[in-house]
Amino acid sequence: MSDAHDREIAMMFDRIAARYDFLNRVLSFGTDIGWRRRALARADIRSGMTVLDVGAGTGDLSFAAASRGAHVVAIDLSAGMLAVLASRATEAQRERIQPTVGNAERLPLPDASVDRIITGFTVRNVGDLGTALAEFRRALRPGGRAVVLELSHPPNTAFALLYSLYFDRIAPAVAALLGGDREAYRYLPRSLRPFPSADRLAAMLRDAGFRNVSYERLTLGIAAIHVAEV
Numbered sequence: 001m002s003d004a005h006d007r008e009i010a011m012m013f014d015r016i017a018a019r020y021d022f023l024n025r026v027l028s029f030g031t032d033i034g035w036r037r038r039a040l041a042r043a044d045i046r047s048g049m050t051v052l053d054v055g056a057g058t059g060d061l062s063f064a065a066a067s068r069g070a071h072v073v074a075i076d077l078s079a080g081m082l083a084v085l086a087s088r089a090t091e092a093q094r095e096r097i098q099p100t101v102g103n104a105e106r107l108p109l110p111d112a113s114v115d116r117i118i119t120g121f122t123v124r125n126v127g128d129l130g131t132a133l134a135e136f137r138r139a140l141r142p143g144g145r146a147v148v149l150e151l152s153h154p155p156n157t158a159f160a161l162l163y164s165l166y167f168d169r170i171a172p173a174v175a176a177l178l179g180g181d182r183e184a185y186r187y188l189p190r191s192l193r194p195f196p197s198a199d200r201l202a203a204m205l206r207d208a209g210f211r212n213v214s215y216e217r218l219t220l221g222i223a224a225i226h227v228a229e230v
């Protein structure tokens with residue numbers, strides 16, 4: 001998509017970077033921690049691997065990958081989010097993680113140069129998702145794997161309504177009450193609405209050239225983990 005879209009996203013995450021972790025934990029009731037753990041298990045990261053964390057943000061997935069002995073390229077559009085990542089990192093993590101300002105749609109990496117791609121709560125923000133998925137495919141080595149953790153659309157209609165009430169109304173108000181940026185948390189439901197269903201995202205991964213594409217829904221389908229291989 002346009003550079004204007006990317007600038008807007010980067011500025012929004014720059015604005016909320018300092019309070020991102022705190023608000024995330026509160027608004028997700030801590031469920032995001034278990035979801036990330038599950039995604040990491042699916043990534044099967046081993047010592048010596050090169051791992052790309054796309055939309056690394058404040059670093060939770062990057063830190064976990066580094067603790068498994070991987071070298072991590074932590075890419076994000078927002079320098080502010082990466083600054084928080086750098087400030088949270090221990091000396092040992094700093095040696096293994098390379099924070100890099102960059103765009104998922106134009107990965108600053110050679111073809112077939114990484115063993116794993118992990119990405120958490122990022123792809124729904126990307127301007128052109130098809131382009132980003134093709135970039136993931138290009139950057140992965142043969143035998144490589146992409147694990148995409150993202151919010152999704154609950155399949156049960158009644159639950160989906162309840163969930164959208166929380167997401168559209170309650171979460172932005174709570175974020176504002178807790179000193180967050182109400183506008184940024186209004187953006188949250190806006191970013192999810194046009195995002196493809198879990199089935200459609202799986203099809204897009206196949207279209208991008210991945211094989212063995214599978215997904216699992218988390219917490220009644222609020223989120224999903226897609227796994228795709230090269």
Ligand SMILES: C[S@@+](CC[C@H](N)C(=O)[O-])C[C@H]1O[C@@H](n2cnc3c(N)ncnc32)[C@H](O)[C@@H]1O
Nearest residue numbers: 013055056057076077078081103104120122125
């Ligand atoms: C909701 S945060 C998630 C951060 C982290 N992965 C986590 O699990 O908490 C989304 C991150 O994706 C980044 N982002 C959004 N669009 C991007 C793009 N096109 N390329 C790279 N990073 C992007 C944002 O700047 C933000 O830091």
